[in-house]
Amino acid sequence: MSADSPESITLVAPDGAQATLSLHGGHLLSWQPVGGVEQLYLSPRSEFAPGKAIRGGVPVCFPQFAERGSLPRHGFARTALWELVSQEQGQDDALAVLRLRDSDATRAIWPHAFELELSVRVSGRSLDIELACEHRGQPDDAPLQFTAALHTYLRVGDLDAVSVEGLAGLRYFDAVKQAEALQRMDLLLTGEKGVLDLDRIYFGVKERPLLVSEERRQLTLQQQGFDDTVVWNPGPDRCAKLADMPPQDWSQMLCVEAACIGRPIELQPGESWVGRQSLTLL
Template structure:
């Protein structure tokens, strides 16, 4: 019996359901290869999905965990954040071997270059994505293989639309003292001065050379997301706040209050692959209960205390 089931949602899109014995679940669309739901054992939704999200091509779906390839951002003639997030993927029937996924529910997806893609980005590739669910943890392992006869370069990101209780009560630890590009200031480079990132207005930044672990602390829910990543050295932080939210057609006017994007990215330096070479990244999202000391989570416990 496969470790997942496939159903069709109300929009007719194939939807993969992952479950694990403790009761948590994840749902993935073949459209975009996108995780659109991740619920814990208490059936609480951990990901943000806009009530106005469009689930039809050629639109990308606003929420969940979109895959940005072959670019993250808005450069050149390619569509913003690349085309991988609005293409139909397939279930990979013969995935390359990876380390065993013990006690995990796993699905492997694949996206290959099409004639349409080759017209806008003339590089032949295979993009594979392993999605694994275990108790309290969701793991994504993307891999890009160059199947072309010449080298090519790309940037990559996993957007993480996280569900939070109140953005004004959220703090992010692990990015302090780092340099970042501020997209609201024409990508000017700054150094983070705050002890932790808190939110009282629009933010659109890319932090550079970030640690492998970042903590997103939701004070009201007493819950912390722990983001661990490998091969994805940068981290984008985004919330549109009120004015931008009202200007986005696929985003509810007040939904900025209950979401935060903390993205795993490789964007400052392009990844270059020679023919037949493969790049591999890894991201783990987990949740832990927050513990407080003078209103602050002990960052050493979250950032360094978990294996």
């Protein structure tokens, strides 16, 4: 499979804004707002193959974030085949809804009846990504508990000239140092090559807006339903060890991910949860 395979879906809003999704992983591959260039990083070495995760775009991490549990890293949703529920063009937007349900394969490693829906809406200079989960079990079934993230890879011109505003005052877990710390000011990557390898979970972000800035571009990110935000970049050393990413491309991307990690979501049978990440190019 490739990015332009029959398993890919292209959304085009009436104003020309575009997005491309893959049924493999329920994966957003591309977003081009009106008057703007590509906003997401997608590795040219991504493997579009069954059972393989795509490097870049917006992977769906579910029902486990990273190695925080007994499931495969980041869970199974990002390597599963989703189905297209609907695709439509409205008066001023374009929308697609994808779905993933439990199967023999998922129940073998995660014994829950569930339904995930991923909704992607594109219009003008904005993109909305919504992830919803429903516990579809019987009334006497056990609750299901999960962590999740929209693992958004932003394309940047040069990571060395990027800042992230809106995180000041928050505690974070540094996965590189395996320690918690306090973010005392905005995250400035300018001139700080030593900051990389960057892998942080910021807790309690909730609905506060974030601003990712570089020399000629500003992008706002806001989330609902997701309490936490992950900021990640592999840095040059770790990137060189990734088979599905060119070694120099660490400087062309920054992940800013809407996530629920610190407090896992728990659903009783019949209950639902919804999380959203909204991006706007200023």
